[in-house]
Amino acid sequence: MSRITNNIMINDFMKNYNRSNKNMNKIMNQLSTGKKFSQVSEAPIESIRAMKYGTTIEFNERYQENVENGIDWLEITDQALDDANNTLRRARDLAVQGATESSTQEDRDKIRQEIDEIKEHLVQIGNTTFSDRHVFSGTKTRTAPYVEEAENDNYYNEELGDVEDEDFEITGNVMREIGEGVHMSINITGSEVGFNEIFQTLDQLSGALDKEAGDDATELIQESLGEIDEHIEDVLSARGRVGAQMNRLEMTSNRLDGRKISYTKLLSDAEDVDVAKAITDLKQEENAYRASLNVGARLMDVSLVDFLR
Amino acid sequence: MSTFGGIEIGKRALQTQQKSLDVTGHNIANANTEGYSRQRAIQQATQPHTMPGLSTSGTGAGQKGTGVEVDRIERMRDQFIDNRLRHEKHSLGEWSAKWDGLREIESIYNELEDGGLVESLNEFWNAFQELNNNPESMAVRSSVVQTSVNLTSHINQLDKELGEYREHIAEEVESNVEKVNYYTGQIADLNNQIRTIQADSSKSANDLMDRRDKLIDELSELADIKVTTDDLDQTNVSLDGSTLVQGSSAYNVEVLDDERIENVEYEHYAEDGDGNDSYTVPEQAFEVNGNPIDINGGEIKGQLDVKESVADQQINKLGDLARGLATEVNSIHEEGYDLNGDEGLEFFKFNADEFKASHLEVNEDIVEDPAKLAAARLKDEDGELITGDLDDDFLDEDGNLLDVGNGDNAMLIANLKDAGDKIGGTTFNDYWESEVSKLGLEIDQAQQFKDNQENLTQQLENKREEVSGVSIDEEMTEMIKFQHGYSAAGRLVSQMDEMFDHLIGMVR
Numbered sequence: 001m002s003r004i005t006n007n008i009m010i011n012d013f014m015k016n017y018n019r020s021n022k023n024m025n026k027i028m029n030q031l032s033t034g035k036k037f038s039q040v041s042e043a044p045i046e047s048i049r050a051m052k053y054g055t056t057i058e059f060n061e062r063y064q065e066n067v068e069n070g071i072d073w074l075e076i077t078d079q080a081l082d083d084a085n086n087t088l089r090r091a092r093d094l095a096v097q098g099a100t101e102s103s104t105q106e107d108r109d110k111i112r113q114e115i116d117e118i119k120e121h122l123v124q125i126g127n128t129t130f131s132d133r134h135v136f137s138g139t140k141t142r143t144a145p146y147v148e149e150a151e152n153d154n155y156y157n158e159e160l161g162d163v164e165d166e167d168f169e170i171t172g173n174v175m176r177e178i179g180e181g182v183h184m185s186i187n188i189t190g191s192e193v194g195f196n197e198i199f200q201t202l203d204q205l206s207g208a209l210d211k212e213a214g215d216d217a218t219e220l221i222q223e224s225l226g227e228i229d230e231h232i233e234d235v236l237s238a239r240g241r242v243g244a245q246m247n248r249l250e251m252t253s254n255r256l257d258g259r260k261i262s263y264t265k266l267l268s269d270a271e272d273v274d275v276a277k278a279i280t281d282l283k284q285e286e287n288a289y290r291a292s293l294n295v296g297a298r299l300m301d302v303s304l305v306d307f308l309r
Numbered sequence: 310m311s312t313f314g315g316i317e318i319g320k321r322a323l324q325t326q327q328k329s330l331d332v333t334g335h336n337i338a339n340a341n342t343e344g345y346s347r348q349r350a351i352q353q354a355t356q357p358h359t360m361p362g363l364s365t366s367g368t369g370a371g372q373k374g375t376g377v378e379v380d381r382i383e384r385m386r387d388q389f390i391d392n393r394l395r396h397e398k399h400s401l402g403e404w405s406a407k408w409d410g411l412r413e414i415e416s417i418y419n420e421l422e423d424g425g426l427v428e429s430l431n432e433f434w435n436a437f438q439e440l441n442n443n444p445e446s447m448a449v450r451s452s453v454v455q456t457s458v459n460l461t462s463h464i465n466q467l468d469k470e471l472g473e474y475r476e477h478i479a480e481e482v483e484s485n486v487e488k489v490n491y492y493t494g495q496i497a498d499l500n501n502q503i504r505t506i507q508a509d510s511s512k513s514a515n516d517l518m519d520r521r522d523k524l525i526d527e528l529s530e531l532a533d534i535k536v537t538t539d540d541l542d543q544t545n546v547s548l549d550g551s552t553l554v555q556g557s558s559a560y561n562v563e564v565l566d567d568e569r570i571e572n573v574e575y576e577h578y579a580e581d582g583d584g585n586d587s588y589t590v591p592e593q594a595f596e597v598n599g600n601p602i603d604i605n606g607g608e609i610k611g612q613l614d615v616k617e618s619v620a621d622q623q624i625n626k627l628g629d630l631a632r633g634l635a636t637e638v639n640s641i642h643e644e645g646y647d648l649n650g651d652e653g654l655e656f657f658k659f660n661a662d663e664f665k666a667s668h669l670e671v672n673e674d675i676v677e678d679p680a681k682l683a684a685a686r687l688k689d690e691d692g693e694l695i696t697g698d699l700d701d702d703f704l705d706e707d708g709n710l711l712d713v714g715n716g717d718n719a720m721l722i723a724n725l726k727d728a729g730d731k732i733g734g735t736t737f738n739d740y741w742e743s744e745v746s747k748l749g750l751e752i753d754q755a756q757q758f759k760d761n762q763e764n765l766t767q768q769l770e771n772k773r774e775e776v777s778g779v780s781i782d783e784e785m786t787e788m789i790k791f792q793h794g795y796s797a798a799g800r801l802v803s804q805m806d807e808m809f810d811h812l813i814g815m816v817r
Contacts, residue, residue: 002781003776004775005780006776008774008778039412039749040415040420040749041411041748041750047749055427058431062438066438112536130551140712161702172714177723229384303785305781305785308785
């Protein structure tokens with residue numbers, strides 16, 4: 001027969017009491033932090049998963065920021081191209097007026113002046129900046145791509161490089177990462193729009209208007225008119241590309257929003273405590289705790305000593 | 310048999326019951342003394358007289374009882390349970406120490422709270438994303454440099470804290486060895502006292518043996534000692550084959566500061582290109598009487614294991630991360646060009662000969678001048694990467710870089726975050742997360758073992774209580790029993806007294 005001594009009862013009671021307390025403390029921590037665990041060792045697999053979700057969400061925000069930054073950049077570009085388009089249309093109207101046989105030299109002088117101003121305005125458009133960065137200069141963002149006074153009919157800023165070369169083009173893609181490993185160029189260079197050629201055409205038009213009226217001048221103006229039409233096409237197609245890029249970014253932004261929601265949910269599933277379950281567990285644990293205190297208090301209180309005279 | 314024989318029986322009974330009552334009192338007094346074993350007075354009838362009986366023939370003899378005496382006071386103890394309990398205590402000590410120590414590493418890393426290393430890594434990658442978005446901005450460049458310095462400081466700090474913790478454990482091991490020596494000294498001392506007392510074979514040094522057993526219990530939790538008890542009730546203790554206690558002599562365990570050379574093969578960083586380096590790792594060795602011994606169990610073993618884990622974390626885990634980062638980031642950074650149109654410098658450096666996590670820092674030149682961050686990555690018309698000194702096409706009149714809006718190199722560095730083959734066959738984040746997770750699993754395992762051992766030892770301790778523990782109710786019952794025995798013996802003496810009264814009165 002095994003003997004049960006007072007100390008065995010006390011030891012067992014203390015063991016159960018401690019276990020109840022430990023469990024209740026754990027649930028209390030969970031409820032007060034809202035998290036299932038506070039150290040990795042409490043749930044090595046789940047907590048690492050939660051960390052990964054956290055990182056995914058953090059970088060999702062990063063990509064979202066990159067996308068928004070790209071959209072801002074493209075909006076500035078789009079406005080500039082819209083302006084360029086309108087300005088070119090005005091130049092075209094003027095060229096049509098200048099080409100009419102009825103226009104006097106005086107009229108054509110006025111037209112020429114306006115054409116010169118239009119050119120200056122277009123140079124400004126070519127040098128559009130977005131927070132101190134020239135959007136049409138490729139990656140040479142701190143260098144204005146165009147100069148107001150042409151050198152050898154060339155409006156490219158000499159600092160861009162070997163601008164004398166006939167094949168010279170502004171290059172360089174400004175890239176944004178819009179998703180894990182997904183990179184996208186958000187810029188369009190002045191050469192792709194064809195600003196230099198626009199300026200040259202306008203120069204040619206201005207020169208033609210300066211000439212005395214006659215077949216020669218009209219022919220030159222007609223020629224410029226044709227070129228302006230082509231430039232308008234080029235600007236429109238550049239705008240189309242900008243629009244497509246913006247669409248892609250908008251779509252990416254929506255996708256990133258969706259991803260954020262689903263990963264936030266996953267993170268919550270992984271690390272957030274199920275409050276209803278925790279409270280139920282707490283209640284159960286509390287009952288066990290009360291019961292053990294009750295029984296302990298009753299049994300440990302009784303002794304043969306009480307019954308001896 | 311003399312006339313007064315009856316009185317003598319009464320006296321013996323009184324004395325014996327009293328002695329037994331005293332033993333009960335001793336038990337009650339020590340009901341809550343740790344390590345105390347209950348004692349029992351073994352009563353025995355005294356040597357009877359042989360005498361001729363009246364009714365029997367002259368040669369026949371009757372045996373007449375002469376009363377009672379306490380033969381000995383016995384200690385209720387089960388040696389078998391003791392041995393098992395001590396064996397389990399080796400493991401309990403070991404796993405408790407491991408659990409404690411590994412949790413300390415975990416709280417140094419503190420990965421789930423704000424300020425974990427993964428968070429610092431993420432901030433680092435994020436900063437390079439920002440640099441790609443704004444490579445022209447000096448403000449952004451400064452903040453990228455600051456974030457990078459934060460990352461290296463974080464890594465340095467972890468290495469430093471791990472190093473301090475390792476020293477702390479080494480001290481704990483020493484103080485535990487001191488405890489071992491203290492206990493063995495006490496055991497030898499008690500052996501001596503017990504031998505002296507038990508030289509008289511009728512005496513049993515119960516209380517001293519309890520004390521000795523308690524010391525052995527505590528010793529068992531510290532190290533995997535072997536205990537034997539010889540015929541003379543002398544307890545001998547040995548550790549890994551070397552004697553710690555032999556009778557009344559104790560031999561001290563000495564701690565020797567040793568070191569070992571650990572060779573680390575770098576998957577990555579190596580200035581001289583051989584990819585090897587060696588570390589001097591401080592170690593502790595033990596010897597008894599000049600004989601080297603190993604400690605393979607108990608708290609000390611657990612602490613030694615934790616010390617190894619810490620060294621492994623420092624040298625291999627954190628170290629690999631630091632070297633891997635330096636290698637990968639540098640190799641990209643050196644391919645790029647800074648705002649001054651110069652080739653990228655080494656981004657991370659080790660400020661000492663050893664490529665340790667504690668020596669990792671951001672190149673001072675870059676810290677001083679963030680323009681030296683090589684954010685741009687240049688390609689020629691054929692898409693080939695440009696290296697070496699830049700020609701004038703890429704430079705302005707002052708010789709500075711024209712392509713300041715090019716952040717491709719910064720982006721490439723930021724993309725290391727997702728590069729899956731850079732360290733241990735995975736990404737930097739994943740590498741660290743999985744190391745932290747492994748540590749978490751080890752702690753989890755240690756806790757399970759510790760809990761198991763706790764349950765086991767508690768069960769065995771309860772078993773020991775069953776045999777050795779004092780039950781107050783039981784002692785009360787005993788008390789009443791001896792009390793009645795005493796009263797009855799008293800009545801016997803007074804009855805005798807009355808008889809003598811009559812007898813002596815007759816002579817008057």
